[in-house]
Amino acid sequence: MLTISKELVDKIIEHARADHPDEACGVIAGPLGSDTPVRFVPMENAERSPTFYRFDSMEQLKVWREMDDRDEEPVVIYHSHTATEAYPSRTDISYASEPNAHYVLVSTREELRESVELRSYRIVDGVVTEEEVEIVPA
Template sequence: MLALPKAMVDAVVAHARRDHPDECCGVIAGRDGVATRVFEMENAERSPTGFVFDSAEWLRVYRDIDDADEEPLVVYHSHTMTEAYPSRTDIRWSATAGFPHWLLVSTRSDEPEIRSYTIEDGVVTEEEVRVT
């Protein structure tokens, strides 16, 4: 189960809508499994079908998270033309990314679809998103 404050969910959805028709991406940091901050990142790929973190930006974000004694809990991104389900690329990237949770937002319709997953050894498991 992934628990997120409503303000964080709203921020992620707003980011996805703003970047549409390209995919958005970002990280949610936290401490002891509790989400504390959202880091909106630029999609260096600028693509409607994929995302890539800018390596310099990711290094700055990671250092900020580490300096605050937090950890990256969630990678989030949007899918602009498909449902909120991890793509084959997402599943491959998860093997090295090290994020416990994957939050996806589909912006293919007016009402965004928000779903979260764990991905371990290529196995995708949906988990509840509890908005607090």
């Protein structure tokens, strides 16, 4: 299960809406081993694409070093799907490389109108497991 504050959920959704129709992506860092997302880090989508995302490699190095220095890890890795549902695609599964992370997907597809779908998964060795998301007050 992913436990995440309402404030962080709102930030993810805000980022996804701002970058729509391109995919938005980022991480939420948290203390090592805590399984608690705390520090919101929106990332550049180097692909600037409606169907693909990739962290900019230099920005990723900087952010991963910062986390290392602060004894943090990427607790959440999020991205948006802008025309399809918030379920990991084949691409998402094949490139998933952080076995300890919660992969959060949001969908900003049009038929949802004002609402946004947000779901969370574990992706380990090509196996996707959806998990419950508990949103708590900040």
